[in-house]
Amino acid sequence: MAIDLEVGLRARVTVPGSSANLGPGFDTLGLAVGIYDTVEVEVTSSGLEVEVVGEGADDLPRDSSHLVVKAINSGLHAADVHVPGLKVTCHNNIPQSRGLGSSAAAAVAGVVAANTLAGDPLSTDEVIQLSSAFEGHPDNAAASVVGGAVVSWTDIPVDGVSQPEYRAVPLTVHKDIKATALVPDFHASTNAVRKVLPSHVTHTDARFNVSRTAVMTVAIQTHPQFLWEGTRDRLHQPYRADVLPVTAEWINRLRNRGYAAYLSGAGPTAMVLSTEPVDPKILDSARDDGLRVLELDVAGPITAELLRV
Numbered sequence: 341m342a343i344d345l346e347v348g349l350r351a352r353v354t355v356p357g358s359s360a361n362l363g364p365g366f367d368t369l370g371l372a373v374g375i376y377d378t379v380e381v382e383v384t385s386s387g388l389e390v391e392v393v394g395e396g397a398d399d400l401p402r403d404s405s406h407l408v409v410k411a412i413n414s415g416l417h418a419a420d421v422h423v424p425g426l427k428v429t430c431h432n433n434i435p436q437s438r439g440l441g442s443s444a445a446a447a448v449a450g451v452v453a454a455n456t457l458a459g460d461p462l463s464t465d466e467v468i469q470l471s472s473a474f475e476g477h478p479d480n481a482a483a484s485v486v487g488g489a490v491v492s493w494t495d496i497p498v499d500g501v502s503q504p505e506y507r508a509v510p511l512t513v514h515k516d517i518k519a520t521a522l523v524p525d526f527h528a529s530t531n532a533v534r535k536v537l538p539s540h541v542t543h544t545d546a547r548f549n550v551s552r553t554a555v556m557t558v559a560i561q562t563h564p565q566f567l568w569e570g571t572r573d574r575l576h577q578p579y580r581a582d583v584l585p586v587t588a589e590w591i592n593r594l595r596n597r598g599y600a601a602y603l604s605g606a607g608p609t610a611m612v613l614s615t616e617p618v619d620p621k622i623l624d625s626a627r628d629d630g631l632r633v634l635e636l637d638v639a640g641p642i643t644a645e646l647l648r649v
Contacts, residue, residue, distance in 0.1 A: 342422040343458075350382040350647040351456040355449045356639035357434040358441030358483040359519065359611050362560070363571030363602040364552035370483035370490045370508075371560075371613075372639035373519045375440065377432050379408055379449040383457065384425035395432035395442070406430075407443060407474065411450025414470050418451075419458035435632075437527035439605035444480030447471040448642060452485075456644040465507075472506035480605065482508030487641035489513050489560050511557065513638045514564045516615040520623070523632040524586050524608045533606040536579050545574040564615050567600035571613065577603045584608050590626065597622065 354376050362369040390402040390409060400406060404413075408430055416423060430449075434442040448471040455462045462470070468485050472478035478492040485508075492508035556570030580603060581588035587608045594601035594612055597619070604611040610631075612618055623633045 342420050345383050345421050345423050345457055347383050347385050347424065349457055350380065351453045351644060352378065352380045352647060353449045353452045353456065353642060353644040354378045355445045355452070355484050355642045356487065357445055358480040359439070359521075359609075360441065360479040360483075360605040361573075361576070361602070362489075362556055362613070363577070363600075364549040364573040364575065365479075365491075365556060366549070366573075366575050367477040367479055367494075368492055368553065369556060370441075370479035370492060371513070371519070372483040372487045372489075372641070373440065373521070374637040374639045375434050375634060376639075377430065377434050377442075377445050377449060379431070379446075379453055380429040381412060381453040381457065382427040383423045384427050386425040388425065389427040391427075391429045393429070393431050395434060396436040397432070399436070400430075407446040408450040408453075411447045411471060411474065412454045414473075415451040415454025415462065415467075416458065418466065418470055419455060419461050421454075421458045423457070435523055435609075437529065438523050439528065439603070439607045439609040439611075440521065440523070441480040441484060441605065444471065444475055445484050447474040448481050448484045452642055452644050456646050468508055469506050473503065476504075478506035478508050482506070485642055486510045487639055489638075491557065511561055513560055514562060514615070517560065517564055517567075517613055517638060518615070518617070519636040519638065520612040520614065520618045521604065521634040521636060522590055522610040522612075522626045523634060525630055525632070526608060528584065528606055528608045533580055533583060536583055537576055538579065541575055549573060549575045560613070564613075567613050568595070568598060571600045571602040573602065580607060586629075586631075590629075590631070594618075594622070
């Protein structure tokens with residue numbers, strides 16, 4: 341039987357955004373980046389109140405369909421606790437639907453808030469499992485949970501009935517690596533951008549991406565001089581270029597200047613990983629083209645604290 345949590349219990353979580361794929365590691369590699377959403381959840385006597393401040397304030401729902409609320413309910417169920425009501429306040433800094441892990445951050449924040457309210461009965465692996473289930477792949481969510489970089493994968497059950505198992509292991513990122521995001525002023529739907537991908541690829545392209553993913557895991561940990569080579573890809577970015585022409589143009593422009601630029605997640609953000617700052621003239625040119633420039637550190641794990649009103 342579920343335990344009832346007391347009214348007035350409150351949790352605050354701060355969750356980093358993330359960049360997925362890192363070029364060749366499609367649905368596998370992820371990196372937590374230093375832009376953060378903060379979610380506060382309070383147990384109330386009844387009902388549901390949702391407040392959204394910042395990114396997405398004009399578009400996100402204020403009811404049980406909000407992703408953070410769905411994730412809270414998932415976490416509460418997994419922790420076997422019950423609440424009479426909730427007040428949820430989201431302070432959003434992560435741009436929505438731009439390839440910086442806003443949806444994964446919302447899912448992670450909700451699950452971790454619920455776990456914090458319940459007294460932390462869920463393990464890190466369980467938090468990754470619950471939050472990844474909302475997207476169907478663990479690269480963004482795992483990075484936001486554990487921080488730094490992750491290698492992640494999905495175990496598909498052979499019985500066709502059991503739920504997929506989402507797994508991830510952390511990588512220690514080289515201390516000098518920074519991220520620079522060039523963020524266009526339009527959204528990109530992950531599902532829509534996935535539709536342009538072919539159902540089959542050549543053995544040559546598959547082999548190419550396997551090798552570059554291996555290079556990337558080394559480059560991001562100990563050999564950043566190989567970041568440019570490690571961000572090369574043939575499985576998804578060439579196919580998405582036609583539907584994201586502004587992003588593709590900027591990725592090509594940056595790579596031609598020697599920067600390790602790639603499509604962050606499903607886009608439309610172009611991300612650069614480097615040990616030296618990107619040339620200010622290039623960033624000024626990006627701003628002139630209407631892109632928002634975010635110079636970001638590699639982020640640590642999600643943080644959470646339990647409060648009382």
